Amino acid sequence: MGSQVSKQVERRKSIRTEKKALEELRQNAGQDFPCSDYRPPDRKNWMSNLGSERTRVNQIIWPGTHDSATNVIGIPFITRPFAQCQSLSIYEQLALGTRLLDIRIQENRLVCHGILSTYSVDVVFADIKKFLAETLSEIIIVEIRTEFGHEDPPDFDKYIVEQLGEYLIHNDDRVFEKTIAELLPKRVICIWKPRKSPAPKAGDPLWGGGYLKDNWIDTDLPSTKFESNLKFLSEQPPVTKRKYFYRVENTVTPKADNPILCVKPVTRRIRKFARLFINQSFAKGVADRLQVLSTDFIDDDFVDACVGLTSARIDGKA
Numbered sequence: 001m002g003s004q005v006s007k008q009v010e011r012r013k014s015i016r017t018e019k020k021a022l023e024e025l026r027q028n029a030g031q032d033f034p035c036s037d038y039r040p041p042d043r044k045n046w047m048s049n050l051g052s053e054r055t056r057v058n059q060i061i062w063p064g065t066h067d068s069a070t071n072v073i074g075i076p077f078i079t080r081p082f083a084q085c086q087s088l089s090i091y092e093q094l095a096l097g098t099r100l101l102d103i104r105i106q107e108n109r110l111v112c113h114g115i116l117s118t119y120s121v122d123v124v125f126a127d128i129k130k131f132l133a134e135t136l137s138e139i140i141i142v143e144i145r146t147e148f149g150h151e152d153p154p155d156f157d158k159y160i161v162e163q164l165g166e167y168l169i170h171n172d173d174r175v176f177e178k179t180i181a182e183l184l185p186k187r188v189i190c191i192w193k194p195r196k197s198p199a200p201k202a203g204d205p206l207w208g209g210g211y212l213k214d215n216w217i218d219t220d221l222p223s224t225k226f227e228s229n230l231k232f233l234s235e236q237p238p239v240t241k242r243k244y245f246y247r248v249e250n251t252v253t254p255k256a257d258n259p260i261l262c263v264k265p266v267t268r269r270i271r272k273f274a275r276l277f278i279n280q281s282f283a284k285g286v287a288d289r290l291q292v293l294s295t296d297f298i299d300d301d302f303v304d305a306c307v308g309l310t311s312a313r314i315d316g317k318a
Helices: 002-029 043-050 090-096 121-134 156-167 173-177 222-234 263-271 274-283 300-314
Strands: 062-065 100-105 110-113 116-120 140-146 188-193 212-214 245-249 292-295
Touching: 002 222, 002 263, 002 274, 043 090, 043 300, 062 300, 090 100, 090 121, 100 121, 100 292, 110 121, 116 121, 121 140, 121 156, 140 156, 156 188, 222 245, 222 263, 222 274, 274 292, 274 300, 292 300
Parallel strands: 062 100, 062 292, 100 140, 140 188, 212 245, 245 292
Antiparallel strands: 100 110, 110 116
């Protein structure tokens, strides 16, 4: 018992030390970067506002959400705090400016996070189509994966195509160098990551899992995750020289050996340092590798940071 208490004391001390380290870095380095003061006049149409004819896919900083469809997962005040990573619906996230969605599913086509499930994936598709119907030139990336410990829904690749076929941008490496205008009226890059079913191939309506990469480390220590994100980002080629999307997840994860298991207070330890991360990517000389930046509980400031840097790239300022 005593050793367990001592372990928890040390864990809390480590968390405090790491939070303090990031705060001190922000105070010393600031969190400015090219066009960091940019505020899109209409977040729902921010790609259109930047200009679809001059915005190339590999110039975009894609604001993404982690475990996107968990806004009503579980039982309120009982299981929900342990699995909820977003408070907004899929439609609300897209209208706010989110342009990459992370959808986890199980064998019966319900969205899930671990052992907890929520609404049908049809709700996700309906929200996506509603958003696309209300906008003209916003491109979104939709990652759909079979959750760990679950089986692939039967013929799910065909089902995705049935639902989103008219919008799907087919698997083609040349997409990365194209402008948004060159892709229209197609507007969805859908990355399908099954566990056992055949992966999509070149030319298919869907994209395989190798087109969206990341380096996830499972930790609740904010500075550890922050530094890990910078390290792995530095190992990627610049966006103009690669044919895949690379995601940095500005998140930390509740750990079973720590008394705080609810997502929101844990992820808050790193969530507010998204602008600092962009700042430090410039300081470390790796900003040309940034592409997808993902978060829990996305908000307008996070979107604005991503759109601002996208604007800087388009205008040749970054």
